[in-house]
Structures are given as C-alpha cells and as structure tokens.
Amino acid sequence: MENALSKQISLVERSIAQLDNWITQNGWAGYDPYDFKQHPLFTTSKSTFTKKTLGRAILLTESFFPMLTRRVLHIPREVNAKAMGLFTAAYQILYKITNKDNYLYKSQETLKWLEENPSRGYMGLCWGHPFGWQSRIFIPRDTPSSVITAIVGDALWRFYRMTGQSIYLSYCQSICEFFLNNLNIDSLGEDKICFSKTPLDNFHIHNSNLFVADFLIKIGNQLQKKSYIETAYKAITYTLSEQNENGSFCYWGRDQGGKCLIDHYHSGFAIRCLYSIWKSTNDKKVYNSLKRYYKFYCGRMFTNEGIPKMTPKALFPINIHSCAEAILCHSTL
Template identity: 30%
Template structure:
C-alpha cells in the first residue's frame, strides 16, 4: 500500500504542535493543580475535590487560566510520545533520533520518588470515589506505559539501561502493588494505596510482564502474568464484554477500556505463544464491534450511550481496529472512516485535536495527554499500515 498523505500530513502537523509546546499542556483531570484551590482549606475535603475536578473536566470553557492551573508534562503522555516517536523514526517521518533520547531522559527524570523502583504516576493530585492520590504517586497504568516505552527504546537502541529500568518497573508491579490472590489467579491493584480490581489495569500489567518475560526469560514475570490473565478472562461476561471493574460502582462498559483489554490479551497471547484465549479475544472483539460503534461507524463512549464523542475513544478505536485487522476485512476501512470524521469534526486548524463533542456543543480544549498524545500514537499506528 502507498503512504496515506492525509494521515502523514496530520501526523507532521500535530507533531509540530506538540514539539512547539514542549510536550506540555492541560489535562482533563488536572484541576487540583490549581494554585488557587491549593490555598483553600476545602482541599482536604473529598467531596470538594471531586466536585472541583469534575467541574474543570466538564466545562466547555477552559477555566484553568482563571484558577492558575499551569501547563505541564504528564508522564503517561511522555511515554506515549516516546513510543510514537520511535514508530515515526522507523517510518522515516523523523530525520534523527536525538529527540527520542531527550524525551526518554525526561520520562526517566519524572519517575516517582521515595521508591527504589522505576515507576510513574500522574502529575496532578487525583481524587476518585474511593481514595485520594497525591501527584506522582505510582500507579500500574503510568508504569506499564512507561515500561513499554523503555522496552521500545531497548529494541530500538539496544541499550541495556532501558531494559534494566523496564525490569525495575516489572518488579514494582510484582512487589509494589496490592495483589488479590485466589487459587491460580490474581489481580493487581491500580496503586499501592488501594485494593481495587480493575480489568484494564490488571491486563495491561499482565501484558507488560509477559513482554518482559519474552526478553529476560524470568519465570516470575510469566507466572504472575498468567495468573492475572486468568482473573480477568474468567470474569469476561457471556456477551463478550468486560465491566470496568469488580466493584459495584464500576459496572459500566466503555469503548477505550474494552480496547485496552482486547489488545493486552492479544499481546499476552503473542508474547507467551498461546492460543488459550483466542475465544475470549474473538468474543470480546465481536462485542466491541457490535456494541461500541454506531451504525455510521462512530465510536460510542459507553455500550449504551454515544455521547460524549471522546477523542481518547476515537484514538483507541483506530488503534484497536488496526490491531485486529485480521479479524475483519473492513476494520482498516472503518479506522480510516473514523479518521476522516475526526478531521472534519474534531481537528483545529491550529494543529491539534479537540477533547469531546457533546450533543449540542464541543469542548475544544487541546489536552496534551488525553487528546494529542493518543491521537499522534493512533495515527502512527494507522500510518504503519500504509508502508510499501
């Protein structure tokens, strides 16, 4: 196939925007970085933190300038950018690799402190319904994305320091989290401070550990990965779906977390050379395709709800459809259709993607991690499918 010029040009334009902004920006969940909110005694109140985060996240107007929320680099966003730049260099869309190394160094600098492991967390305080998490506190999601970026760098540059740090990340997952165990299965917690059972976090951890095993041949990574996959595979519902988590307040089914689960399960199967979970993947993808897109091919946010049309869901739909192109001949056509719709509806001529389209309005805030990093990564994967 020849290179798709439209995708290529969008990649180059978006890359220029991210470079110009030094890979830094706002985030949907960064409200508690407000210098004003930090001075208020309400900060120590769980309800007020939740309300403030959600108000900032849902507002169609960017209030961060008013509340003095600074633009910042996000470790997960940097990890995505690192993996993306490696892809773009391999596609000859970047002239040299110096920028990749500089960004990797910055990612390494942003690791969580007060721990012996190489692990990462978000650059903002985070409050959910269950617990409060201070900024840079490590979690399994940021750590697996950073760990995979390090393994991408190890493959690219054949430098053992990247592998050593990725191994440290694997050891954090094994030793730094709370692990639920039940006979031959386990589930990794999201952070060292909770005991939740979230399937995409668990499967992403398992996929990363299986990748580590494929390189190091350390059995501890393989055995834990197998046990984690058993946990989430056995809790896949009869219709092929996964709820977000096992808590009664986590019983929703959404687009991008389902995509996370499917690709993580596929990666695990590839790294361990097993066909044991082929049925789980096939049934999961069937549900995904039939229930998380409209008849017109737009990614729905939830299985029973279209809006908001979210750029993260768009990006991960493109990634998932490209990843599973062998399961359905029209997957790449659908991915390209989504790209075309996104360019017509979510692209700003200044070179970035909007956050969400609601039923009656759009949130046009240019979030760096949630929107730009994910779309740049998704388009790099889509572009790979147009190599000669």
C-alpha cells in the same frame, strides 16, 4: 481504489506533520481532562456545599469552557509521564517507518525526560500523574500508576528492541520489580490474583491488571524469568474468569463493581493487552477471550457510521481518547 488509499495516506501524513509542528511550537507541557480536580475546592474542602453544589457547577462549566476554567482556577500546564511515554513510542514508530532522524531525536528527548522524572521512593522504576486525582480514594500527585508505568515500560521496551542497548532492558526489569513489590496483589481464588492500580489502593480493575500481566510476560520471556510469567498468568486467569457472556469485561472486578461500567478507551486498552499477551504466549484461552471481546467492541462500541461511542448505550460525550483508541485498537489487531 489505489488513488483513494493514496489520498488517505496523504491525509494521515499531513495530520501527523501538523501535530508534530504544534508540539514543537508549544512544548511537552499541557492540560489533562482531570487536572482541575486537584484544586482545593475538590480535595481539601470540608464543606458539603462547596464539594457538591459548587463542585458540580465547576464540572459543568469545565465541560463547556475548559480553558477558561483552568485559567480561573490557576491550573498550570504540566508535563505528564503518560504523554511522554506515548510520545516516545510514537516517535520511535515514525522513525522506523520514515528513517527521519528528527523523529529519533525527539524520541530520545522524551525518553531522557522519563529517565530523569520517575516517582521516587519505590523498589523499581515507576511513574504517575503530575496532579492529585479522586477515585474511590484520593491519589496524591506523583503516586505511581500501574497503567502509566506499563505505558512508559512499553516505550522503553521498544527502544531496547530498536537499539539493543541493555540499559533499557534493565529499566524494564526495574519496572517489573515495582509491579511485584510495590503494587498490592490480592489473591482472589485458586491461581487468581489482581494487581492494584497504585500502591495506595486495592482496586480490582481489569484493564490495569492486564497492563501489568502483559508487561511481566514480555520481560519474563526476554529475561527467562519464570516467576514473572507465572505471576502474570495468575492475573490473566482472574481477569478471564470475569468475562461477561456478551464478550465484554466490566471496568471493575465483580467483587468491587456493583453496576457494570464499560467505556470505549478502557475496553480498547484491555483488548490490546490481550492481543499482546496472546502474541507472546500463543495461549488458546487468551485468543478465544480476545476474539469474543473484539467482537463485542466492534459491534457495540461504534455507531453504524463508525463513530466511537463512549459506552455501549451512549454516543456522547464524543471523547478524543476514545477516537484515538479506536484507531490504535483496530490498527494493532
């Protein structure tokens, strides 16, 4: 048993080293699964034929030949704030585990990029995608996202806790001010609110709502900002009120969703947020919701062999984000 565990640890260490070497050789810039949709064929064409027929052909081609599609469409590699936030947190964790200075240096490098490249023109620090993307509305390049900003915020929060440098706590407070002053906040009943995903929409999306609430509670506790915590609880109350009987949450709020959409990695996001909120508050309602959701996740989002499913009913497509989230979610809880 001990020998098997040792082999697994060695495999993980080799995989991390190989990935780190690849990043060192190739740099921070890369592609995103949705970046090709910023092409004018998708965003500016007024032709129904172009958007539907040609667009579907491109989507199909991209599924099988992702690199070729990007070369043909001249889609550049970009540095993505979400990736940089995740890199920053990952290198901090690796430094904490190994005490190797090169991981600390890389964490500082990615952190510096984030400090120098926020979205501009808002009341607090925030970050978005380096490409436009189509949801129910079109979201232009660099429009700040609550999810991306919360992920970057987590990296800043970790760095503050690791170093004690107050500037990083001030960055976290600035992020909270963005959430409270630039996102749209819809009232959805008594003591229930939902934060929008970006300043441009009024989407009711449970995982992004929880990302914001979790961050507000962490920083509210640290700064003794009662207003942050009270606002966060209203968002939490809304999301908890929409939990399904089987323990899951739909991606969209019920007033906007129609069909209940559930996928692997967004479920993992929400579960980790609920866990973090529970750790910060010791709230029994949050714990009970988390327990039910995690039971659903373990029972419905994996095959019997442990392969992460894309949805409760569909294994395919095998999604690297789902695989990564499965590791992260289980290891967090």
